[in-house]
Amino acid sequence: MAQQVEISIPNTQNSSASKPYTLYNITLRLPLRSFTLQKRYSDFTTLHSLLTSEAGSAPPAPLPSKSWFTRTTSSPELTEERRKGLETYLTTINESDDERWRNTSAWRTFLNLPSNATSRSSTSTLHSAVTGPGGSQPITDPVVWLDHHRDLKAQLHDARLHLTRRDQAPTSHAQHEASAQAKKFLVRAGTMIQTLDTGLATLSSPSSWGAPRLGDGELRRRRDLLSSAKREKEGLENLLGAMVAKAAVDRTVADKADKTSLLGPSQPTTMAAAPSGRVLGRETGQTRALDNQGVLQLQKQLMRGQDEDVLVLARAVARQKELGVQIQEELVVQNEMLGMLDEDVTRVQGKMDVARKRIGKIS
Numbered sequence: 348m349a350q351q352v353e354i355s356i357p358n359t360q361n362s363s364a365s366k367p368y369t370l371y372n373i374t375l376r377l378p379l380r381s382f383t384l385q386k387r388y389s390d391f392t393t394l395h396s397l398l399t400s401e402a403g404s405a406p407p408a409p410l411p412s413k414s415w416f417t418r419t420t421s422s423p424e425l426t427e428e429r430r431k432g433l434e435t436y437l438t439t440i441n442e443s444d445d446e447r448w449r450n451t452s453a454w455r456t457f458l459n460l461p462s463n464a465t466s467r468s469s470t471s472t473l474h475s476a477v478t479g480p481g482g483s484q485p486i487t488d489p490v491v492w493l494d495h496h497r498d499l500k501a502q503l504h505d506a507r508l509h510l511t512r513r514d515q516a517p518t519s520h521a522q523h524e525a526s527a528q529a530k531k532f533l534v535r536a537g538t539m540i541q542t543l544d545t546g547l548a549t550l551s552s553p554s555s556w557g558a559p560r561l562g563d564g565e566l567r568r569r570r571d572l573l574s575s576a577k578r579e580k581e582g583l584e585n586l587l588g589a590m591v592a593k594a595a596v597d598r599t600v601a602d603k604a605d606k607t608s609l610l611g612p613s614q615p616t617t618m619a620a621a622p623s624g625r626v627l628g629r630e631t632g633q634t635r636a637l638d639n640q641g642v643l644q645l646q647k648q649l650m651r652g653q654d655e656d657v658l659v660l661a662r663a664v665a666r667q668k669e670l671g672v673q674i675q676e677e678l679v680v681q682n683e684m685l686g687m688l689d690e691d692v693t694r695v696q697g698k699m700d701v702a703r704k705r706i707g708k709i710s
């Protein structure tokens with residue numbers, strides 16, 4: 348059977364309780380989603396007992412032995428040794444040809460796995476429950492951060508799709524449904540942006556989790572990705588607000604027109620003529636549903652986004668310039684070292700020639 352879950356324990360964390368203990372951050376990567384769990388050593392001992400009881404025999408790998416004289420919270424060496432042992436314990440069960448232990452309820456409950464880990468819907472539900480919007484588990488793995496960012500882009504794409512459906516909806520009810528769906532995805536996107544922002548701060552400080560710190564270049568790249576997602580979310584929110592305002596104006600004009608039709612032309616009315624619409628230029632699907640104020644707001648938003656993109660590009664060019672200068676300086680140093688090496692070779696060669704002459708005289 349093909350392995351469907353990839354399990355690792357990349358790092359650990361000390362709890363903040365009055366009596367501290369060690370938490371092991373278990374990272375699980377399923378075919379479509381990834382998430383992180385935190386377990387204590389006592390949780391592993393309970394799992395071992397349940398697996399032995401339900402499967403009828405002990406798992407193929409033993410648990411790391413318990414230390415009676417040293418605590419992991421005060422011994423980094425013991426913590427690392429136990430982390431490796433627990434990781435080996437889980438991966439051995441996960442990769443074993445015998446599925447007895449993986450098919451137990453204790454194994455699925457311990458890892459928060461659904462009954463069918465290969466199901467697309469179950470996997471998606473599991474990811475939303477553990478690390479989705481509003482999830483309580485922090486991001487401690489750089490790969491999990493990228494998975495969250497991919498999910499964020501999917502939420503923004505769905506929000507844009509529902510805004511397009513709202514623009515094309517023939518009835519007010521359909522427009523309301525599309526607006527509600529777009530708002531739901533935007534709210535989720537906002538929560539995920541906060542989670543990604545917090546996770547990026549966690550990944551940039553290894554002292555909190557014991558994980559390797561991301562490089563400065565990779566941190567800048569991920570901050571740029573997050574800033575771009577924030578701008579996209581703000582633009583979609585502004586577009587949704589402009590659509591809602593435009594719909595409210597249209598409903599007001601329609602109510603006045605119905606009232607005038609009901610009372611007849613003899614009744615006095617102060618209703619102004621409805622605007623005939625813009626005729627200059629060419630309308631797009633994004634501007635067709637907006638009034639003049641909405642179009643102006645959209646243009647300002649696009650201009651701000653372009654200005655920010657130019658700033659991001661300028662920072663990237665500046666970083667490339669810095670890299671070029673550093674490479675040039677390194678080349679100068681290397682050339683100097685090569686010159687010194689050449690001088691040393693020449694000097695040693697001269698000494699060897701003198702030595703050969705002396706040997707020739709002696710012989």
